[in-house]
Amino acid sequence: MKVLLSIKPEFVEKIFAGTKKYEFRKSLFRRSDVKNVVIYASSPVKRVVGEFEIDDILSDDVDSLWERTKKHSGITKTFYKSYFQNKKTANAIQIGHLIKYEVTKSLSDYNIHQAPQSFCYIY
Numbered sequence: 001m002k003v004l005l006s007i008k009p010e011f012v013e014k015i016f017a018g019t020k021k022y023e024f025r026k027s028l029f030r031r032s033d034v035k036n037v038v039i040y041a042s043s044p045v046k047r048v049v050g051e052f053e054i055d056d057i058l059s060d061d062v063d064s065l066w067e068r069t070k071k072h073s074g075i076t077k078t079f080y081k082s083y084f085q086n087k088k089t090a091n092a093i094q095i096g097h098l099i100k101y102e103v104t105k106s107l108s109d110y111n112i113h114q115a116p117q118s119f120c121y122i123y
Contacts, residue, residue: 020074
């Protein structure tokens, strides 16, 4: 099973550069059989640009998760704290084997008509 995640282009670049090894999320998908993430680079790119295997999913209190992931977060502590403001728990998807598509795809290639706010399942 795969999910498609909307990710800001600046973070997509860091993922492909290897400097961002975690994708942070306020909420996670409920299905336990999700093994891969398809990367949708949001506006202004608006294209599906690659995918990665999920190595692990970490959930912890906000401060503890930052300490565990900060070296490879690809974001500043200020951005992290702002993103998880008023949250007790933070989630990080650890990025495994990464594939950058030679030819990017549109959402319609997946029969998706609008970019998901957070994620959507791909069957």
